[in-house]
Amino acid sequence: MVYTPEQQPVDTAFPDPMLPRLYRVEQVRREIRATCTLALVPDNGTTAFSFAPGQFTMLYVFGIGEIPISISGDPAQPHLLVHTVRAVGPVSQALQQLKRGDVIGVRGPFGSSWPIEDAKGSxxxxxxxxxxxxxxxxxxxxxxxxxxxxxxxxxxxxxxxxxxxxxxxxxxxxxxxxxxxxxxxxxxxxxxxxxxxxxxxxxxxxxxxxxxxxxxxxxxxxxxxxxxxxxxxxxxxxxxxxxxxxxxxxxxxxxxxxxxxxxxxxxxxxxxxxxxxxxxxxxxxxxx
Amino acid sequence: MHVIERDALTALFVALRQRAFRLLGPTVRDGAIVYDELASPADLPQGWTDTQDGGTYRLVRRNDAALFGYAVGPHSWKQFLHPPTVRLWQAQRDGQSFHIRAEQPEQARFAFIGVRSCELHAIAIHDRIFLHDAYVDPVYRARRENLFIVAVNCGQAGGTCFCVSMHTGPKVTQGFDLALTELLTGERHYFVVETGTARGAEVLQDIPHRAATAAEEEAAAAVVARTATQMGRTLHTAGLQELLYRNIEHPRWDEVASRCLTCGNCTMVCPTCFCTTVTDTTDLTGAHAERWRQWDSCFTTDFSYIHGGSVRTSARSRYRHWLMHKLATWIDQFGTSGCVGCGRCITWCPVAIDITAEVDAIRTSEHRAAAEGKNDANA
Structure with a gap:
């Protein structure tokens, strides 16, 4: 059996890959020490994207900066974009402070994904x-x-x-x-x-x-x-x-x-x- | 092939300016030949040459009036196509939300005058990265699309040049609109011109020119042939990628680290080094934010920072990363070497670290080890 990481096609519907899309915080769940899970929904005028398991996004907090965070939600529910973040630096710290209704920038999804298709039968x-x-x-x-x-x-x-x-x-x-x-x-x-x-x-x-x-x-x-x-x-x-x-x-x-x-x-x-x-x-x- | 006389260069400048190109090329400033705006051929480094060696660059007067009679200076064309700092976007706060304003990249019309073969290869390498990979960099594309290139065949090699080793020169073979070979024989000062594109041929029509004679074409060919024999350095590339992959833990990396200042000069002058970082800023009110992209260097510890610390803290690992990327991993990533043999990293290294010598040191130690192994087996 040959397994390969799945390479996801580039989203050409969004021409400037350097520009964040706006997402609104729908829910903040406190997890373990210094860690929270953010559920994001597209803000007005932003369209949701689908993602594959293992892919990540770049999360931007206004004026603070941008960091890569892997998506930890359900790929079958792409309208709810879920990330689990631990506070280890200025941006991840700022992400902990977010409240429902706050808006952040999201770029992505990026990268390869786990070989879910190839693993069938295994x-x-x-x-x-x-x-x-x-x-x-x-x-x-x-x-x-x-x-x-x-x-x-x-x-x-x-x-x-x-x-x-x-x-x-x-x-x-x-x-x-x-x-x-x-x-x-x-x-x-x-x-x-x-x-x-x-x-x-x-x-x-x-x-x-x-x-x-x-x-x-x-x-x-x-x-x-x-x-x-x-x-x-x-x-x-x-x-x-x-x-x-x-x-x-x-x-x-x-x-x-x-x-x-x-x-x-x-x-x-x-x-x-x-x-x-x-x-x-x-x-x-x-x-x- | 065609011939234009020295004085016809003015017509070339006029023809390009009439087509709304912004002329950029070599000029003397701060004791070096740099690339900057050119108003007329008078801005070219007429009668100047350079002498270069590890950690050394000096301008020297020539005994003729050559315009392109030097090798390469500290600048490369990447400063125009891949600018050192560029704003990517701006944002304005609005309650809990904010608006992002995209930057409209300026559709530049650059005409580069005096691009060397190694530099054309460097531009081709950046094209591969910024135009022909998974994503397209809109900043690079906006500056690259209309670019007009007047290339120059090198009339002399610099003391740190090794394009022959890298098969990137000295003869211009691809990626130009017009290519010049400068010839000074007795009283005559003229250029043999090759057209690389229809656009180049069209510009040539606006300049006084005539067909080159066989003797003139031969003279031009002799110029690059002679330059090819003058290389100041040689990089032995046989099996180079495998050699480096075999020697990730070689003691030579410690030796070079004891000299390397990790200043990043080599990455700044390198025509192919493309790494960048981003800076997110706000104004004093905190309501306006911007993202800027700047050239970065893998010689900083910040470069590899992830939570908890940097991956490459030692000078050894940072020099190794740079050299390995340039000469080995680049081939896996983009199908060519990341080095075009221009020699800038050798000339502009403050402690004269020489990429060709570092490779030789690793190669020689392997040969020595192999020879000793053979002797041991015989004993």
Whole structure:
């Protein structure tokens, strides 16, 4: 089975890709520490765009700046554009301050997406670390929406502490399904925690899979992805069956600014979702 | 081929100006030959040449009245096609919302006078990035679309030139409207002219010209042939991409980092370096915002910043990124090398780091290692 990241066509209906479109904040949901989920709807005169799971947008807060954020909502409901954002800099901090009715700028959607089509007929393992669950959530929505098309579905999720488990209620709901295996682990916890403690790669040992017919979608901190890809390969999964979502500095998302280069890869247009064999020789090297 | 006399250059300038072109080309300023507005051929660097070496550039008087008798200066044409700073849009606050006003990029009518073959290749490389990739840069397109190019075949190579190594010169072969070869023989000062486009041929009709004789064509060919033998540097390109990919962790990167000031001069003078950053600003009231795009350099730590820190903090990794991009990853990205062999990065490096020498050092160390391996096997 050959899996490839899906390259999405450029939206030619919107001729100037450098110009943000206006979106209104419909809902702000406080998530875990310093993290919120914004549901955006097109402001007057703006048309909604569809997106594929794994794609990202550039979010602009008036006068503050613009940052790349992956879309974490349901691709079947493109009129509600959902992003989960953690405050780590001026723009992501400003995004936390938004209230219902505030208007921000959105450019996109940009980049490649998870191989949802190619994975049909295969087992799919999703491995998420920390906020890496957010870019994988649209993939899970898409997989579950046509559940009969896939073999075994499995979500492995690692967070730092029990308080850092993102989308906890939704995880509990997914865990209640008989057609989806969900395993959660935390790096450290107080004695009150009765769940799994340890790194996310340890969860891989819990699940049997057939390397010939399995595709793995991995998103999280680079160090987590490094260990996960290594473990998956040790379990016999080929690099062409492993997909990772990369993160780099981005100023344009169009392939012009040069900031997001990772070796020969432009993370903005070749990625963010990349088949692992394509970047394997660069992955894990320092300061690439 | 045609011939125009030295004095007919005035007619060329007039013909281009009549077609509403803004003439840009070489002129002497601040002790260097830079690219700027040209009012007439009198603004050209007549009788000047340059001597160049690692970290060194000097203007020197020629003993003739050549107009294009120099190599290349610190400027490249990218400052006009891909401007150092450009406003992308403005926005005005309106309650909880705001309005964005798009910038209407000016449809420029530039005529570049005196473009060298390496520079034509650099423009072709930018065309690939800004016009023929997934997205089109409207700023670049507005400046590139009407561009008229008067190219010049190089009459002499600079001390840091290596276009022959990169197969990008010195003969102009593509991407021009008119191409000149300057000839000074005894009393005569004339140009052999080649037309590259119908538009170029049409402009030539407005200038006193005649068909070139076989002897004149031969003399012009001899000029570039001689220049090709004068290259100040050589970049050994055989297997270069693989060589660099094999040596991502080579100790030479530490050695060059001990000299590199990470000043970014090389990226500013490079005719192909295209990286930019954006700045979002507001006025004092906070109600008016703008986004500006500026040239950026991969030699800054900010360049690779993501939450928590920069990816490339060491000078080693930043120099490596620049050189690897130029000579190796560029080929994967855009199908050509990112280097056109103009030598500017060598000349304008304040500590004379030489891209050709850095490649040689890595290549030589591999040869040495291979030879030692063979000796060990024999022992």
């Amino acid at each position: 087992d799919v393992i999703l491995v998420a670390g920390g906020l890496g669950l957010a870019p994988l959530r649209p993939a899970l929505y898409a997989l579950l929406s046509q559940r009969e098309q896939y073999g075994r579905l499995c979500l492995l999720y690692g967070a730092r502490t029990p308080q850092d488990v993102l989308y906890a209620r939704e995880l509990a709901r997914w865990r209640g399904r008989f057609d989806l295996d969900v395993y959660v682990t935390v790096d450290s916890a107080s004695t009150a925690w009765r769940g799994q403690v340890g790194v996310v790669t340890a969860l891989l040992a819990k699940i049997p899979f057939d390397p010939a017919n399995t595709v793995a979608l991995v998103c999280g901190p680079e160090v987590m992805m490094r260990f996960t890809t290594r473990e998956l390969q040790e379990r016999g999964l080929s690099a062409v069956h492993i997909f990772v979502s990369m993160e780099r500095n981005m100023k344009c998302a169009l392939g012009f600014c040069g900031h997001c280069q990772f070796g020969p890869t432009f993370v903005c247009k070749d990625g963010p979702v990349l088949r692992y064999d394509r970047i394997q020789s660069w992955f894990g090297k320092r300061e690439i």
